[in-house]
Amino acid sequence: MKAMNKLATYQMTALDQPFELVTRDLPTPGTDEALIEVAGCGICHTDISFWHHGVPVRHELPLTLGHEISGTVVAGPPDLVGQSVIVPAVLACGDCALCTTGRSNICRRQKMPGNDFHGGFASHVLAPARYLATVNAAALKNHSLAELAVIADAVSTPYQVVQKSGLRADDFAIIIGVGGIGTYACQIAQSIGAKVLALDIAEERLEALNQVGITETLNIAKLDIRTAKGQVKERCKALGAAPHSWQIYETSGTKAGQELAFALLGYAATLSIVGFTMDKLELRLSNLMAFDGKVIGTWGCRPELYPEVIQLVAEGKVQIKPFVETFPMSRINEVFADTLHHKFTKRSILLPDFN
Ligand SMILES: [Zn+2]
């Protein structure tokens, strides 16, 4: 049994060091805050970057990481207490010029769990209440609340970019890299009625997509850019999609993926950059002029869009279960190390198992 009024957590104390189990008194929510009992917290590559690669967190150490959180509100605004919720990874202020003009995902006063304040690798999280997204019973029909934790980043981020890119039914949507983000980008594009082609260098990731009805895949592991481009064109033709106005989503966050993505950008195409790498590319930007093309970036997801994302899951248009694996939170050190060493093909979700 969980201690009644204690918060237990695994904290990051220093770069690359094991997470430390700490117990403290349960915090009392202030105005506009909610205390959430964590159901599950996903491990994102950003957590690995904080823990291992030295990307600085904004809160001083020790800090509890984790920004893909689902749980049940146990204290705070009365209308939220008892509700199942997702904690958005981007918690905007809601009032600034960016927030009030539809760009809340890039709000400069935004707070991110496990970066600005203690995150989800814990029994409880104290978070701003304003944008907590309630989960309806339909969304819990095929998924546990813990599995829905990945909505907070892995599912909502591609949702936002697909919206931003203006993807329409029958468009040819090319997703480069079907890892944690790309698998959902494929499903979201499919839900709109686009003709989806998934590209990756790992056959097992491409095969996993069959479970959710994504059957057009291309393994680009051994293909140079010119050959890959030729094969993508053939697939486009076979699918009966237009040879122009392609919607390209770069979700691999690799130099090779970005090079291919830019090479695929043709007439009236839109390239969305979703993955992140520090690597630089040499590009002929004038292709954008010649092809009347567009390149867009995206950061996280506007918290206002979460109900739409949850609805897609409730309707079964986005499936999470085939792409996640759960572990007891007490195995956090082992699971982080294995994530770092690319031992998982599925996204890991840690479930609190504190005594
Ligand atoms: Zn993340």
Ligand SMILES: [Zn+2]
């Ligand atoms: Zn704001």
